[in-house]
Amino acid sequence: MRFTKKDILDMESLSVDEINLILDTAYKMKEISIRPIKKVPTLRGKTVVLFFYEPSTRTRISFDIAAKRLSADSLSIAASTSSIVKGETLADTAKTLEAMNPDIIVLRHSSAGTPHLLARLVKSSIINAGDGMHAHPTQALLDLMTVREKKGEISGLRIAIIGDISHSRVARSNITGFTKMGAEVVIAGPPTMIPKGIESLGASVSYNVDEAICDADVIMMLRIQKERQKSFLFPTEREYSKVYGLTKKRVENARSDVLIMHPGPVNRGVEIAYEVVDGPYSIILDQVTNGVAVRMAILYLVSGGALNAGAD
């Protein structure tokens, strides 16, 4: 099976078969990263632009490493060092980039829907590396990959996503991704952080963390941003960690084979306790490792590659 989409914009637009193709390809790619010479010539001569309007460390580096391991030429542009600070619009920047014929543009932007706009404006493949509160499909794919790797299968699992669902593109993409692959998703957090109509994405809602994580096969904690206190979403970090944080005690009451995930960066001691981050159930670093594999698979597939066509 070949991947026929030009862009990867969100999880809604990927079919189950396409998701499986990406994950299967990612498992093959993962092997490249443990070789002594971590490089294959697959994307030699391809240009990948990493266009980050919003600060990012892990996602940008993950894409950069993925591109380099496939021998693509990758370059990073940060909004702060580009013409955007001179007042150039996204449309103009996109057309300027297009004139230099990049094959793939990886876009991170604080406004939802920006990758969709860019995809309409340019011929290059657009990969959404996170747009506002909307979507973060490569994060969801690496989470799916990690869970499938640990559990064998996604279908039938119970996934609890805890925290600020309102502001989280990771939550949205994971709700869509996991339910699409047959898992049951429950979200929990303070009602101030549960957006209206989230059930329409396929998740059930709870305001009680203990209830949500009981019987969960996977607990995914979301990062809490301190500045949300200003818009009255929660009173203090202290109270948040008590009522909604993943404490050691809560983990003790969870399933004995539970997996604990976090998209990072982690606020130790706020949404997740110190010892839980480093504890035996945590697969947070596996997520990071698989991130490179998933992004290699995506760069390869949107470039026209096929599974079993020989990654090297």
Next chain:
Amino acid sequence: MLVLIKGGRVIDPGNLDGIVDILIKDGKIAEIKEQGSGVEEQGSGVEVIDASGKIVTPGLIDMHVHLREPGHEYKETIKSGCLAAAHGGFTAICPMPNTNPVNDNGQITEYILKKAGVADTVRVYPVAAISKGLNGKSLCEYGELKEAGAIAFSDDGNPVSNSQLMRRAMEYAKGFNMPIISHCENLDLAANGVVNEGAVATSMGLAGIPNAAESIMVMRDIALCELTASRIHIAHVSTKESVLAIRNAKKRGVKVTAETAPHYFTLTEDSIKDYNTNAKMNPPLRSSQDREAILKGLADGTIDVIATDHAPHSYIEKEVEFDQAANGIIGLETSVSLSLKLVHDGVISLTGLVEKMSTNPAKILGLDTGITAGRPADISIIDPDLSYKIDSSKFQSLSRNTPFNGWDIKGKAVLTMVGGKILFDVK
């Protein structure tokens, strides 16, 4: 010079409804005549407009438009806006004061009227600001503004958050018998929202604006209207709660009137899918339940007026990230067609349509209109059955920001006459 509008169904609510001929002499309505009285045979020099099968109405008034002059002439000028109005079937428009500089003093009002005079097309009745610079802090000089030609006051685009200022504005405007037009929005609740709060916003990752951001202020303004025994006109009603509040207030005799725009009774929040910035406006497109309530409000008279909130923007403001795109769509050249859809769908009658697009805005603004002998011949002719495809590339407006481009629709304004002069004829 004599003009005869012949064979059309003339609808002037409360005055006449029937197939009659209208004889126009020197820009004024000279006579309403029974059909076939033979004026045209009386001599040469009678220009005959065949209106058979069409609706002839007192000039349509759009009491809520944004012309971008002075300040943003690349989006719309007074002249291009007036031409768009004429082509959309309107004989009069009321431009809102959020120009640059703001229409908050007599000089700007006079400037607008001077430019409108040069354009010499539809009638322009400027709405001046409630507060200096639309800043919500101090009252404008209503006396001077009235003298300069302002017809109403509004801080449209900005709500008047300070309730004391709003109270005083209502009281003070009462002294001049001029209405306050209120843009109802609680900014704390609207916060950084860009679309209707709900499942669509949530799935698209866009910040939402709850219905309560509007209805809280509608209820406040109704309370202030009762307190001050004045009158208030609520702009661009978009929510079911607002409709309910206005309906209840009217029942108790509060002098509140209200308008909605064609997009609120035609579209829902679903139109923003694919991040369509041409469906982004403030207030935002709401849910289908809200749309249903707006239709009911139009049908039972809770909503008095259809006004477009014509808001021209160039692609520079629209072909950008969704949350950064400017609010608003153009409406002058699609309003009659979209409103006629209400008639075809049985929501309102043709008479109801004329009331909401001519008679009621005239009443609210204190304009003397109607099809009676002696009045200026401000007349719109509508063909309710003319089917066509909306083509924004042919618009007179300088802007193209409409979600209705390419729509197949039935019914159109076909002729616009102001003071006896034909400004637009579809032929």
